[in-house]
Amino acid sequence: MKTFDATIFDLAPVAMWIEDFSGVKQQFDQWRSEGVADIRAFLKEDMRRVAACSQKIRILQVNSKTLELFEARDLGHLVDNISVVFSDDMFESHINELAALWEGETEFCSNAVNYSLSGRRMDIQLKGSVMPGYEDTLGQVLLTTEDVTAREDARRNEYSSRQHAEGLFEHSPVSLWVEDFSQIRELIESVRDRGIVDFRVFMDVHPEFVRQCMSEIRVIDVNQATLDLFGAPDVQTLLHRQADIFRDEMEKPFREQLMDLWEGKLYHQREVVNYALDGSIRHILLHFAVLPGHETDWAQVQVALTDITARKKAEAYLEYLGKHDVLTKLHNRAFYMDELNRLERKPLRPVSAILMDLNGLKEANDQLGHDAGDALLRRFGEVLNGVVSQPNHAARIGGDEFAILMPGADRKAVTSMVETISELLHINNQFYSNAPLSVAIGMATSQDGEKMEDLVKRADRAMYEDKRLHHTGGKTLEQKAKNGSALAS
Known part of the structure; x- marks a missing residue:
């Protein structure tokens, strides 16, 4: 390697390795002669074969960033402790690299887990390229290992948070609906743009407006408690039979809900009457909230329905006993x-x-x-x-x-x-x-x-x-x- 090239290699801001895969190439040739065709299945069948390939790789050179990343004093210190660097689930990702080389590809990319010599776990994005002139022997392969732990931690945290939120939603004991009210917002704003000031009188004069708004609600998702509350076997049946659930007395509280939205009240609650699919009555405490980030479009609102039927029956019975x-x-x-x-x-x-x-x-x-x-x-x-x-x-x-x-x-x-x-x-x-x-x-x-x-x-x-x-x-x-x-x- 020329001095200029060596200087660039050593000063590169990314950890770089030059490795000799010729021993791996010889192992590939032997397996092919033995009739191996599907290398992925062959390696997964016995992970010791992956380890055998890994042991045949010789590290020729690393740059300063590599020594810094893996906390090694020099190349000898790194090589002597290479078993610490490549451990645990490293072999799973190593299959992808070996399969790419087996299939004649000169470049490959994978995600892996490495460890510094002090035992610090790192998520690594590995990229490899067979150097020109070594395509037949794999005598020199250039690899870069970039520490993407922060990115992967953020991704894992985001996934965990999403799973947590989805779990809370799905397993909540309260009926939860995520709905799109954006069309309703446009209808309300169109009324405001026409110079209407008294929205309640407007709804009295135009009851069809209330019904139109009801028809513009778009249900995005519901949880299991919703299916249980209304006796629906699945989400499709529930959505198809919404008219059986929201009927009779429902239009009056919906008018009040529209009135709240007209007045800018994006969070409100009221008692309503719904019906299960078997026709039985459900007294409901409805909590309405425009979700954060959607205050200007109402594209996502959460409606929480608490079943207070038992409470209402108890109240009615107490009232009955009083009279x-x-x-x-x-x-x-x-x-x-x-x-x-x-x-x-x-x-x-x-x-x-x-x-x-x-x-x-x-x-x-x-x-x-x-x-x-x-x-x-x-x-x-x-x-x-x-x-x-x-x-x-x-x-x-x-x-x-x-x-x-x-x-x-x-x-x-x-x-x-x-x-x-x-x-x-x-x-x-x-x-x-x-x-x-x-x-x-x-x-x-x-x-x-x-x-x-x-x-x-x-x-x-x-x-x-x-x-x-x-x-x-x-x-x-x-x-x-x-x-x-x-x-x-």
């Missing part, structure tokens, strides 16, 4: 008092009231036990639930006391109600002949200027009179109604 008697399924006394107060404030008249008392409940409890008494109460609750519907309300207001409030009902309507109750009691008793239901009934219809409290008192007095007749053998209101007699006023 209903658990045993009879009728309204309770608290609801009854609220309804009386409401009717007092309303101008609607007349209002009719029916007060009822279950005869013989105490005796049933004393003689047969409370289970028997509860059975009577449940049966009477079923009767009232079967006959009373809105705007009328039936309530259990005491242990054996019941009431029906009938806004807008006159004397004829309340009389018809009592007759219907008596008929249902008669039918019910045919199925329970050993434990017949008997009820004392009092009714009243409001008079001009009469307070609800006074109306109820009149119905209550009528009920107690009916109960007295029951005990003294007189003809009760229930009996009159059952026999088709005219009810006393």
